[in-house]
Amino acid sequence: MTRTENTTVAVVGGGPAGVMLGLLLARAGIEVTVLEKHSDFLRDFRGDTIHPSTLQLLDELGLIDEFLKLPHYKAYELAGETDSGRIRLADLKGLGSTRYPYIAFVPQWDFLDLMTDIGRTYPTFRLVMKAEGHTLLTRGRQVTGVRYSDPDGEHELHADLVVAADGRDSRLRDEARLRPRDLGAPMDVAWFRISRKDTDPAGTFGKVTRGDFLVNINRGDYWQLAYLIPKDGYPQLVEAGIQTLRDRIARLLPFLADRTAAELRSFDDVSVLTVALNRLRRWHRPGLLLIGDAAHAMSPIGGVGINLAIQDAVAAANLLYPKLRAGTVTEADLARVQRRRTPPTVVTQGIQRFIQRRVIASVLGGGSDPVRVPAPLRLILSTGLPQRVTGQFIGVGVRPEHVRTPDRGRSAG
Numbered sequence: 001m002t003r004t005e006n007t008t009v010a011v012v013g014g015g016p017a018g019v020m021l022g023l024l025l026a027r028a029g030i031e032v033t034v035l036e037k038h039s040d041f042l043r044d045f046r047g048d049t050i051h052p053s054t055l056q057l058l059d060e061l062g063l064i065d066e067f068l069k070l071p072h073y074k075a076y077e078l079a080g081e082t083d084s085g086r087i088r089l090a091d092l093k094g095l096g097s098t099r100y101p102y103i104a105f106v107p108q109w110d111f112l113d114l115m116t117d118i119g120r121t122y123p124t125f126r127l128v129m130k131a132e133g134h135t136l137l138t139r140g141r142q143v144t145g146v147r148y149s150d151p152d153g154e155h156e157l158h159a160d161l162v163v164a165a166d167g168r169d170s171r172l173r174d175e176a177r178l179r180p181r182d183l184g185a186p187m188d189v190a191w192f193r194i195s196r197k198d199t200d201p202a203g204t205f206g207k208v209t210r211g212d213f214l215v216n217i218n219r220g221d222y223w224q225l226a227y228l229i230p231k232d233g234y235p236q237l238v239e240a241g242i243q244t245l246r247d248r249i250a251r252l253l254p255f256l257a258d259r260t261a262a263e264l265r266s267f268d269d270v271s272v273l274t275v276a277l278n279r280l281r282r283w284h285r286p287g288l289l290l291i292g293d294a295a296h297a298m299s300p301i302g303g304v305g306i307n308l309a310i311q312d313a314v315a316a317a318n319l320l321y322p323k324l325r326a327g328t329v330t331e332a333d334l335a336r337v338q339r340r341r342t343p344p345t346v347v348t349q350g351i352q353r354f355i356q357r358r359v360i361a362s363v364l365g366g367g368s369d370p371v372r373v374p375a376p377l378r379l380i381l382s383t384g385l386p387q388r389v390t391g392q393f394i395g396v397g398v399r400p401e402h403v404r405t406p407d408r409g410r411s412a413g
């Protein structure tokens, strides 16, 4: 069966960027259809870090109380352990500009379920699950919609604007023949979880020693662990065997040694993230805008990916909604979204790249020297100032956005 449908904005991809954009536009009275290829949002080991900048947006949307009812863990600081002891890396407690001075770790599916549940209360919001956007509909150079498939067949969705929020392997980006510039990453990440006991240390921290880098995220009753491996090194890790991974974890975090055999039974319990750091030179074509990971894949450093994707959505909604209402969106309007979001993207990726090169590549490069923080740096860190700066950078970021779109009201009942 083939359907032909019309909407004002077709958003392809129901991740943080697409869902936030859909909600903001629908709330402002613009007709939006969000296409999501999966049947639900249940994906483990995705970005689960909701930073103060996003918490502030949830506050501005009047959703913060509902959000904070979701099971979550609050991290007020981030720390790291090296061979010369523990250091605090980021302090969010001192963030003066926000009422939410912490990172809330929330399963991404809970966050997306909440946002789409709220979205559905607006008559102009439509979410189609199991709907994969695959081909751009065009008239000359102008994108006029998207063809998608769902269990009923192939459909054509015509729209004034198509937004590709379909993530870092964006199909619509390929369709539009836009190619991101690869900025490189020296590592990939093996993710797994191990249960947490009350006697374990509190907090979220990383353990760094020569050749090994493990990040330990406190998720309440379990630890979410990210073990960094050299780029494309996962096959070698698998070849070395699961016992080798268990041994490395036990060496890095001895308190986990009693659980690794039972809980890391094989590499089936491990997920690998191929780290990508890239961005598009051009985020648009007439009638098409790319946002979030589709426009710029972020490194996992700082856990900023979701938050930047959401900031793109807020900026796009703020800048485009009057034009969408008037039916006059031009490519110049889409270029304004890119101009607004390029500086935060470039600065954040620049810092991630610096850390990747100077810290991660050097640690994973091996050698026999222990990883120590030099005494002058320890002295500077002891003032607490650098941690407040990193707390500001991670938590609030560069050019935080605020909701400027109106709320035209939910459906009655």
Ligand SMILES: Cc1cc2nc3c(=O)[nH]c(=O)nc-3n(C[C@H](O)[C@H](O)[C@H](O)COP(=O)(O)OP(=O)(O)OC[C@H]3O[C@@H](n4cnc5c(N)ncnc54)[C@H](O)[C@@H]3O)c2cc1C
Pocket (backbone or CB within 6 Å): 012, 013, 014, 015, 016, 017, 018, 035, 036, 037, 038, 045, 046, 047, 048, 049, 131, 132, 133, 134, 165, 166, 167, 168, 170, 171, 172, 191, 272, 273, 291, 292, 293, 294, 298, 300, 302, 303, 304, 305, 306, 307, 309
């Ligand atoms: C393993 C892993 C761990 C991560 N950890 C963190 C972290 O701790 N903190 C953090 O901030 N970021 C993290 N990230 C990055 C973060 O998840 C992304 O930056 C963020 O989700 C980007 O949001 P997005 O909406 O742009 O894209 P995505 O979240 O990738 O969402 C894209 C959506 O589009 C859907 N889709 C794709 N193609 C189509 C199509 N053709 N048609 C319809 N739907 C489609 C996908 O199913 C998906 O739901 C992690 C990423 C991964 C992969």
